[in-house]
Amino acid sequence: MSLAPDTPPHSWDEPTWRGLVDFVRAGRSLKPKSWPGGARCAVALSFDSDHETNELRDGGNSIGRLSWGQYGNRRGVPRIREVLDRFGAKASFFVPGVAAELYPDEQKSLVEDGHEVALHGWIHEVNTQVPPAQERELMLRAADTLERVTGIRPVGMRTPSWDYSPATLAIAEELGLVYDSSLFADDDPYEILSNGRPTGIVELPVEWIRDDAPYFMMNRFGGQRPYTPPTAVLDIFLREFEGAYAEGGLFLLTMHPHVTGYRSRIFILEELLRRITEKGDCWVATHADIARHCAKDHGMERRG
Numbered sequence: 001m002s003l004a005p006d007t008p009p010h011s012w013d014e015p016t017w018r019g020l021v022d023f024v025r026a027g028r029s030l031k032p033k034s035w036p037g038g039a040r041c042a043v044a045l046s047f048d049s050d051h052e053t054n055e056l057r058d059g060g061n062s063i064g065r066l067s068w069g070q071y072g073n074r075r076g077v078p079r080i081r082e083v084l085d086r087f088g089a090k091a092s093f094f095v096p097g098v099a100a101e102l103y104p105d106e107q108k109s110l111v112e113d114g115h116e117v118a119l120h121g122w123i124h125e126v127n128t129q130v131p132p133a134q135e136r137e138l139m140l141r142a143a144d145t146l147e148r149v150t151g152i153r154p155v156g157m158r159t160p161s162w163d164y165s166p167a168t169l170a171i172a173e174e175l176g177l178v179y180d181s182s183l184f185a186d187d188d189p190y191e192i193l194s195n196g197r198p199t200g201i202v203e204l205p206v207e208w209i210r211d212d213a214p215y216f217m218m219n220r221f222g223g224q225r226p227y228t229p230p231t232a233v234l235d236i237f238l239r240e241f242e243g244a245y246a247e248g249g250l251f252l253l254t255m256h257p258h259v260t261g262y263r264s265r266i267f268i269l270e271e272l273l274r275r276i277t278e279k280g281d282c283w284v285a286t287h288a289d290i291a292r293h294c295a296k297d298h299g300m301e302r303r304g
Contacts, residue, residue, distance in 0.1 A: 003166050019195075024169050026185035027193040030202055031249055032297035039283035041245045042290050043276055044204060044252040045091040045269075046181065047080060048158065049073075049106070051099040051258065053124035057160075068258055073103050076261025081113070083266065087273040092287040094120035094158040094181075097142035104149045111150045116286035119143060119157035119177075127159055132167035139171050155288050158182050158254075162206055169194055172201060179204055179291035181252070188249040189294045200300055202291040204252055210240050211254040216265070234268045238275060245279065250290070 003020050005012070035042050052069035055062055077093075084091055093110055095117050100107050107117050121127070122138035130138065139157075147153045155178040159168060162182045169192065172180055179202040180192065192201045208214050215228040237253060244251035253272070260268060276282045285293075294300075 022193075022195055023166065024164060024183070025193045025196075026183075026203065027191040027198055028298070029186065030189040030191055030294040030298050030300075032294050034297075035248075035283045036285075036293060037283060038281065040279065040281040041248055041283070042250045042293075043089075043241070043244075043282050043284040044250060044287050044290050045084075045089060045284065046158070046252065046254050046287060047077075047091060047093050048120060048254060048256050049077065049093050049095045049099055049103075050120070050124055050160075050256060051096075051102060053096045053098050053121075053160075056098060057124045057126070072256070072258035072261060073106060076257025076259075077106060079261045079266050080255075080257055080269065081110075083269050083273065084115075085113075087277055087284075089273055089284045090114050090116075090286050090289075092116040092118055092156070092181075094118050095146065096120045096124045096160065097122040097138075097145040098124075100142075100145050100149045107146070107149050108151075111152055116156075116288050117146055117150050117152070117154065118181075118287065119146065119154045121160040124160040126161060127163045127165040127168055130165070132165070135165060135167050136171050136174070139175065143175055155179070156181060156204075156291060158206070169199065169201075173199055177201060178295065179287060181206055181287055187244065187247075189291065191298075191300075200295075202294050202300070204250070204287055204291060206252065206254055209236060210252060212259045212265075212268075213254075213256055216259050230265050230268055234271055237268065237272055241272065241276065245282070252287075 051072045052066050055065040111117055119142055122142045127135055143154055157180055159182040181204040183203050184205055186205050190203050192199045192203050215233045216226045217224055218226055241251045
């Protein structure tokens with residue numbers, strides 16, 4: 001399924017190119033007038049617990065890469081949780097349905113500790129390569145799985161690889177989700193529009209700059225190699241945080257247990273939380289809590 005016609009882009013008329021742009025678009029800003037407790041800014045820490053699903057999605061041919069995914073459960077998540085606990089921080093974990101089936105105790109324990117477990121596809125599928133009906137079935141199956149495993153129906157999603165198909169937003173609306181965290185149109189929360197129609201869904205925007213994977217991922221059969229020292233990544237993340245703090249906005253960070261959960265990298269999370277804590281006026285909360293606050297501040301309480 002594609003929105004673009006099978007003709008050269010230079011030949012498109014205005015309704016065609018404008019229709020592509022307007023299909024899913026940022027609407028009004030949902031940056032609240034104030035954050036809870038008089039906080040200067042909000043901090044949303046998220047961890048995409050892909051585990052083995054990256055390799056399974058691609059056919060599951062590499063036992064080595066499957067073991068890399070298992071590292072996320074065995075070492076990555078425990079190290080991350082220890083740091084979060086030390087600073088009293090709550091976070092959101094985006095978990096594919098298959099990863100939840102592989103590690104149900106991990107998801108149950110996270111929810112019991114006050115963290116959020118949210119949607120991240122079924123097997124980390126690439127949405128734009130899946131037929132619309134199948135994408136819908138996979139997303140509903142994933143939601144049912146997370147609810148069965150954790151006892152809580154997920155209220156938010158992050159699409160695998162931040163990939164949005166023409167059907168994705170309609171599926172999110174059908175699920176009645178409070179928020180999405182897959183799009184890029186702002187630094188601060190906004191309402192998603194669908195062909196100019198307000199959807200009532202809060203977007204908590206992401207960015208590759210605020211993601212550990214582009215700096216640290218490795219593929220031994222391709223050209224992808226870690227090229228940025230951990231200290232430089234920390235510097236980038238801190239600058240993003242300081243910018244959000246100066247503007248009184250949202251600092252949202254995406255990390256992966258199988259990427260950041262190593263001995264030489266976990267200090268990035270530690271130093272970030274140390275700086276955030278030292279400020280004394282930052283609200284560190286789950287994506288769901290931040291989205292609900294923004295929705296309430298702008299009269300969108302009906303969505304959770």
